[in-house]
Amino acid sequence: MKAKVHVTLKNGVLDPQGKAVGHALQALGFDGVGDVRQGKYIEIDLADTDAGAAKARVEDMCRKLLANTVIENYAIEIE
Amino acid sequence: MKAKVHVTLKNGVLDPQGKAVGHALQALGFDGVGDVRQGKYIEIDLADTDAGAAKARVEDMCRKLLANTVIENYAIEIE
Numbered sequence: 029m030k031a032k033v034h035v036t037l038k039n040g041v042l043d044p045q046g047k048a049v050g051h052a053l054q055a056l057g058f059d060g061v062g063d064v065r066q067g068k069y070i071e072i073d074l075a076d077t078d079a080g081a082a083k084a085r086v087e088d089m090c091r092k093l094l095a096n097t098v099i100e101n102y103a104i105e106i107e
Numbered sequence: 108m109k110a111k112v113h114v115t116l117k118n119g120v121l122d123p124q125g126k127a128v129g130h131a132l133q134a135l136g137f138d139g140v141g142d143v144r145q146g147k148y149i150e151i152d153l154a155d156t157d158a159g160a161a162k163a164r165v166e167d168m169c170r171k172l173l174a175n176t177v178i179e180n181y182a183i184e185i186e
Contacts, residue, residue, distance in 0.1 A: 034148055036148065049172070053168055053172060056172060058167075059154070061152070061153065062151075062152030062153065062154065063152045064149065064150070064151050065149070066148070066150075067148040068145060068146075068147065069145070069148040070125070070143065070146075071142075071145075072129075072141075072143050073140070073141030075138070076139060085137065088137075089132055092135055093128070093132060
């Protein structure tokens, strides 16, 4: 199975990387660009065959390694 | 409108960041973890009101700034 994980900064946490992308887009002449937020996207191949167990394991991975839950949210899709 | 952009390395391009994550997961005791690939996830607030025009503009942003199309693919969702 494949797990797709999105790790994004929580609302209210300053995102300098997103701000830099937003300014660069404006400097390139793109108008009407508002807030830009940048996060991480991680694809993990798993040997699991049960989707529920796989999701629980990936949640564990997020809490232990992939996301800093103080400032980041994560979302998991299992395929 | 909001654009959600995924930028991922093309197949066959070495992904040291993904490899490092995979090794760290194994070191933490997660078994059955195969290939791990890490990409970028970017959310952009746009003033556009037409979804088609917004998508065309975001494609332009990807080609000019967000993705290195030599080694990266991008996927765009407009909401």
